[in-house]
Amino acid sequence: MFAHVDINNCYVSCERLFDPALEGRVVVVLSNNDGCVIARSNEAKAIGIKMADAEFMVRQNLKENNAVIFSSNYPLYADMSARLMNNLARFTYMLMVYSIDEAFLALGNIQSIDLEKHTNAISENVMRFTGLPITVGVAPTMALAKLANKAAKKQKRPYMVLANEEKIKAVVKDFPIEDVWGVGLQYFNKLTELGIKTAHDFRELKADLVRQHMTVQGWRLHQELWGKPCNVIKDVAERSKGIESSQSFNTYQTELSAVEEAISMHAATVALKLRQQKSMALQLTIYLRTNKHNITHDQHYPSITVKVPFAANSNHQLTRIAVQAIRAIWQPGYNYLKTGVRATGIIPAGEVQYNMFCDYGHSKEQQLSELMDSLNDRYGRGTLRLAADSFERKWAMKQEFLSKRYTTNWKEIIVAK
Template identity: 75%
Template sequence: MFAHVDINNCYVSCETLFNPALRGRVVVVLSNNDGCVIARSNEAKAAGIRMGDAEFIVRKRLKELNAVIFSSNYAFYADMSARMMNNLARYTYLLMVYSIDEAFLAMGNLPVDLEAHVAMISRNVMRDTGLSITVGVGPTMALAKLANKAAKKLKRNYLVLDTTAKVNEVVKDFLIEDVWGIGKQYYEMLREMGVTTAEDFRQLKPDLVRQRMTVQGWRLQQELWGKPCNVIKDVADRSKGIESSQSFNSYQTDLEQLEEAAAMHAATIAFKLRQQNSMALLLTVYLRTNKHNISHDQHYPVITVKVPFASNSTQNLTRICVQALRAIYQPGYNYLKTGVRATGIIPAGEVQYNLFSNYDNSRRQALSHLMDEINARYGRGALRVAAEGYKKSWKMKQEFLSKRYTTDWRDIVVAR
């Protein structure tokens, strides 16, 4: 048995937790540069505010609703997510963090009553973190995810599908577009085939599913029949790499400003690598102009650089990324975005050194870990490499940023 847990209206829930006056009000959280709606309170959903709505389009409507608007406060949300994940780990022997607000838990072989155990998880997470969650349990990861969505539709905190009868009852009317792994392209194809529910999909011939939807579609169909094809991993999936990127608040043409942004992304990736005790062998640096502005010349340069020795040192990765950015930068273009992606990720203990090189990374490693300790104590970014700059005029637009209640001492809640 597997459990799928997610935070209800994650970003809005985090904001409401430290500002209870927001309860019952229309609340939305905006994406990078305050571009579009990425999180909504239930009241905002009821008022017709849709996910992905551009801020300038719904601005008037939000004003009419007396809505409260927030810019994305990612450091705050990530900290609250970590608190929930640490809490969930108490109730399983294997947990996989799937996204900032989602996790899968292994529930098999637990000598407990599943219904009571799941009810306790829901109750205790709310008690210990203040975050409302929904829990779905099923014999496969796909059915656990389906149970979670079904619970939300039924306005329940949890749903356990522990018998074939319960699975069949939920699957028969579950819309195919809401099934985990069914994207827009597959949805359009299945609709043309007359498939509208998860039960319709289960009834398709497996060979046809494999032919039209590859092995991933076949695995999904098997999982909907209760046959596990996916497993929970207790380590990060290193095959996908780690990426850090963001759009600027205005067009950037100055090389120095772009270097600062690339250095910041390199430092972020180095920190994430150290968190999972990994190192990277390859770094990809890219620049983007605005593809939607056809009046500007377009330029999408990208370069991949091999790291001489696998590293997670902030100093090493920053230096490499800044040099790579200089190699692809061309003056005269209005750049809107830059990013860094690390691939070829290996465990820190598996670095292959060169027999003919006297490579000693211990000093840089010690310095990076010291930076982590200082930033953990005084707030992220308190200590950083000079290449990241100081004023950062290129930083993304965040006009509605809330306080950093759990990540900055200056914003900690004070009881009077």
């Protein structure tokens, strides 16, 4: 059996946790630079606010409904996510963090246990120790567990357990095919042509026909909906295809120095993520973007992929490469709005192949990066950074509605009087 857990309206729930007065009110959380809606309370959904709605387009609607608006508070959300995952780990021998607000748990063969009580215990335990409302779906496969989770949400239930074929049939009967995990736009179009509207319709297709039209991935999904496991829970580091850090500027950038500072920050962020999952990168992709929605400006979308001489995860090595790359693709005369760094070719840290003819100070750079991590963990992220990443950050994103970092900054911790 597998369990799929996710936080209900994650970012909104994190904000409400530290301000209970927000319960029952219209609440939205905005993306980088307060651009568009990326999280909504149920009350916001009820007044017609949709995901990815531009803030300026729904501003009047939010104002008329006395809405509370927040900028994305990533330190808070990441910390609450870590607390959730640590709590979930108590209920499984294998946990796969799928995103910041969801995870899969391997429950194994626990037929002797009352699954309903066990699932309810997970839900109540998380609420008791983190304060976060979650939904849990339990089933014989990961696809069915995800489906059970969505079905529970639609029925406004804290959890759903599909322990046998009878319960599975009852849920898949009217479950929309477009809401099935793994059915993207391309698969949806193909299935629509075949007259498939529900998960039940999809299950009734012959396996050979599914493989013919949807390749092996579609076939695996088909098997999973029949309760035959084809996906396995993996360590996050094993399944990672790339790590990226990017951000839009708060205003157009026309000076290389400001973009270099931003790219240095992104390279350091990517390096930290690599170290956290004990892996290294063989390639870096660095890119620049103008505003494609502003047709009055000339457009320019340069990018470059650089091979790292030796797989690395140190701030010094990746920042040096990223800065050199941004200088190579920079073109004056454009109004740049976004830049980013993406690491690919990710391998475990213990599998790096070195060159005996090249003097590479790997251990020294590792020690420096680990020392920086230690100091930043103790005194706060960003306390110690490379000189290339300015402390001023005039290009930093706009966050006019930012809440406090209640759990990661001593100066912003809640004080009880």
